[in-house]
Amino acid sequence: MKVLVTGVGGLLGAAIAREFAADHDLIALGRPQLDITDDGAVKAAVGEHRPSIVINCAAYNDVDGAEDDPTAALRLNAFAVLSLSRAAASVGATIVHFSSDFVFDGESDRPYREEDRTNPRSIYGASKLLADWFALEAPSAYVLRVESLFGPPGPNGARRGSLGTIAERIRAGEEAPVFVDRTVSPTYTPDVARAVRALIERDAPRGLYHCVNGGATTWATIAERIAAIVGKPLKIRPLTLETATLRARRPRYCAMSNAKLARAGVVMPSWQEALERFLLN
Numbered sequence: 487m488k489v490l491v492t493g494v495g496g497l498l499g500a501a502i503a504r505e506f507a508a509d510h511d512l513i514a515l516g517r518p519q520l521d522i523t524d525d526g527a528v529k530a531a532v533g534e535h536r537p538s539i540v541i542n543c544a545a546y547n548d549v550d551g552a553e554d555d556p557t558a559a560l561r562l563n564a565f566a567v568l569s570l571s572r573a574a575a576s577v578g579a580t581i582v583h584f585s586s587d588f589v590f591d592g593e594s595d596r597p598y599r600e601e602d603r604t605n606p607r608s609i610y611g612a613s614k615l616l617a618d619w620f621a622l623e624a625p626s627a628y629v630l631r632v633e634s635l636f637g638p639p640g641p642n643g644a645r646r647g648s649l650g651t652i653a654e655r656i657r658a659g660e661e662a663p664v665f666v667d668r669t670v671s672p673t674y675t676p677d678v679a680r681a682v683r684a685l686i687e688r689d690a691p692r693g694l695y696h697c698v699n700g701g702a703t704t705w706a707t708i709a710e711r712i713a714a715i716v717g718k719p720l721k722i723r724p725l726t727l728e729t730a731t732l733r734a735r736r737p738r739y740c741a742m743s744n745a746k747l748a749r750a751g752v753v754m755p756s757w758q759e760a761l762e763r764f765l766l767n
Contacts, residue, residue, distance in 0.1 A: 487686070490537035490579075491515065492522055492570070493544030497647055498584060498632070498675050500640035502541055505679035513537060516641075517544070522566040532573035539686060540574040541582040542567060549588070550733035552610040563613035568620040575624050580692070582682060583621040586614040587633035587670070592737025597671065597702055599743050600631075600694045608734035622694065628685055630678070630697040631742060636764055637675030648705075653712050653765060656720065663723040665705040665730070671698035671741040672708060674760035681752045690750040699757040702741030711758065715765045 488511040493499040495516040503514045513535050520531050522544050532540065545563055546552060552559035567583055574581040588611035589604040606612045621627045636649035646654065649672055655662040681697050684690075706722065713720035727736060744754050 487511065487539055488513065488535065488537040489539045489541060490532065490535055491541045491543060492520060493517075493542065495640045496543060496545075497635050497637050497640055497650075498678065499543030501637055501675035501679040502543055502682060505676070505683050506541075522570060523561045525569045528566070528569045528573050529576070532570075532577055532579070536577045537574075537579050539582065540570055540579050541682065542570050543584060545584070546610070546613070549608060549610045549736075552608065552613065553733040556609045556613075559609055559613045560616070563610070564616035564620060567617040571621050571624040571627065575626075580626040580628065580686070581621055581624045582628045582630070582686070583617060585618050585629050585631040585694075586611065587631060587740035587742055588737060589615040589618065589631070590737055590740055592739050594739050597741040597743040598696070600696060600746055607737065610734060611737075618694065626692055628682070628692055629694045630682065631695070632673045632678055632697050633740060633742065634670040634672045635675055635678075636672060636761075649708060649712075649761075652705075652709055653716070656709065656712050656718050657716055659718060659721070661721045661723050662709055663725050664709045665726070665736075666724045667704070667726045667738060668736060669702050669704050669739045669741050670708075671700075671702055671744075672757040672761065673698045674755075674757075674764060676763075677754055677760055681747065681754060684752045685750065688751060690752070695747045695750070696742040696744050697747055697754070698742050698744050699754050699760045700744060701757045703757060708757075708761070711761060712765065715762055
């Protein structure tokens with residue numbers, strides 16, 4: 487297959503590119519090669535390459551910054567996805583887009599399922615929910631909600647994600663600020679990449695999936711597990727949603743269930759097993 491991937495400079499985009507590079511015709515595009523907020527450039531790139539799969543990994547990820555600059559967040563997270571979806575449809579390609587746990591309000595007491603009501607509490611969350619709708623309007627689309635991403639860094643090594651930053655501080659013997667009241671499903675980017683490939687190659691039913699590693703845990707427990715795996719003392723500065731100074735509201739409970747993905751034949755490893763692979767490889 488010919489696979490066009492956007493946003494290859496980030497954690498997820500780099501993992502997707504690595505996964506598809508060996509066995510497929512890969513067109514890997516970072517921001518310098520394609521500004522996906524430029525509708526004309528998107529149409530031209532997709533029209534030139536005529537891929538069978540378009541995988542969008544580009545995103546505006548500054549959750550607090552989105553509160554100050556909603557136009558930038560909406561342009562990249564929502565309307566650019568509409569452009570990509572329409573361009574993919576014009577050449578008969580399947581669009582793959584990644585969404586977020588921030589589409590939920592965090593008031594649940596169990597892992598969120600795909601059919602659960604969305605209720606974003608931030609500009610960032612609203613922009614990601616709009617993108618869900620835009621992508622799912624395409625004739626052939628997979629929308630995969632991911633969260634708390636961690637994995638090998640992209641080409642520039644700039645973005646590490648919250649878990650990567652915590653691990654770096656613990657390895658260095660430094661204090662790590664950690665939320666003690668947020669529950670998540672950590673997601674290892676190589677596992678996401680393998681799941682995407684499996685869905686596509688198996689021609690699984692299109693639609694919305696939660697693509698996270700198995701299990702739900704707090705950030706404090708993640709930090710404890712990291713310290714145990716790397717053999718370092720744990721020094722944390724406990725944070726709570728009430729005491730942290732944040733521009734955007736974070737969902738308190740945002741773990742997601744990957745049961746629908748498993749029913750499609752793609753079983754994700756537990757977050758504990760994924761974390762060990764990340765830290766020990």
